Amino acid sequence: DLCRATIIRRITARIVDAPTTRKHKLSNTSVSHQSYVFVSVELENGVTGFGEGSTLGGPRWAEESVEAMKANIEVYLAPALIGQSACLTEAVSLYMDRAAKRNYTAKSAIDMALLDALGKTLNVPAHVLLGGAVRNAFDAIWALASGDAVQEVEEALEMIRRGWFQRFKIKLGFADPQTDLSRLAALQTALPAGTTLVADVNQAWSEAECTRYLPVLRDLGVSLIEQPIAAGQTAASARIAARSDVPVMMDESVSTLAEAAREITAATGSVLSLKLCKHGGAHNLKRVAGIAAAQGVQLYGGCLLESSIGAAGHLHTFATLPRLEWGTEQFGPKILIEDLVTEGLRYEDFQVHLPDGPGLGVSPNPEVIDKYARKD
Template structure:
């Protein structure tokens, strides 16, 4: 039986309220914008995908508004009319029409997979090779919070959802003050859970080499992108010297970026 044809692609921007303000290194978010992508097939099946970046253009250059234009004006015309089973070929052909724009492409690609799985009447996991596990441990992001509020939220998430790993944002304030805040929080939980930090590429080399060892001594277990995205030499130095796993995030926006980090041995983990 021939696969159904991709007949229509629609997008809609959703501003999803957050349960509390979420502080990043650059600003505080009260909602999470999402580009909802909908793919309709000739057999009546409909699939959904999401294009999401954390808060806006400051992270990687894309926003839900830019994603919407790229999907509707450039990716959709290169997709509509093709078979739902041609996903790999479709995604490959997008590169001839649009450079980069990974999050816009991801939102549409997810919707294509979802639609095709629904047309086959199988779980998407089966289409991708089968389910591997029934549950997944998740790290809960605390953002930038005062000590008392952070402790209360950690306790609440442990009780309600069993979280054992928490991420804290840094980089928006004075480094010494930030480090004291994080160290006090880690100490307050007395080893019951693990903590990691995300500096969103806001520290320079000297700040990182001065304060990251203090955080390591306090018990922080992972450092996410302390230094600017394009400075892999400094990221490598931190990775080699500090003794705590380092994650590259802003430094990796494409497969080529990931390969550069690996070749440079600039990080232990890639987001």
């Protein structure tokens, strides 16, 4: 029977450092390569599924690093799952929660590989295992984060010319606000009027800086302001959101279901960024989305610069959400010099398309993965 056929035989984790086309700068880090944990799960029926856990600059964006993930998968999470059936995905999540607290990115990488293996076993796309797709294309957002205004304008115009992206996110908070705002002004002048522009401050500003500068962002035509102050500063964040004419999006402040309930009840934002790495897998992401939807909070498909493997995992999950008002920023495959799959996700008509085929619908490229795999 299915449960027997899908017994988990082996789980392996490798670290992959994939170079990016340019430096990607955030308030708290800057990267020239993306580090992933690449997970393979082999089932009793001989099927192997693949998943990916992404980080940004080591344990700086969140607390997990690829080194810690690999160790925790090998020593704690994999042993808890060997011999269990992959078809019982909720039970598998419980085993992982018993074996390790938090570690959401590591758990999401395994969860993704299990969905891939299960989909391949049943010959269905992963979204079918999550309720089925209600959309198969997503308005795509590209992040501008070199910190060089001239380069960013050129890059944005090139993305529009290629038909890949016409909505943009600009990273703020790594320079002083005046410098950041002059970059933004240059971009605003160069882009077609009415372009959707998201500003992600990655927790860098104080409440006082928000009071002073959020109205300037509004005047510069910003459509959405992401995580302007530190996660956990709930009261200050609620005051900022109440005063802002531009919607505020929660990102680093919401990982767990309890955080989602707390932040949404406190009204620290009216939009929420969803990421598998924050919520610990597809089912939990959907539960967080439900908490948000119950309070009328809009949803945004976030990313952590995943390759087409992790991006496909996100798209299969995002595809099943009844509402996803802001589309997705799954742009990672296009920022890598070489994607980790044989055929990358399709970006066309300013949309990123849900891949077809069983499981995640993408095939890891073993040569590229070997080339960038960290040698121990």
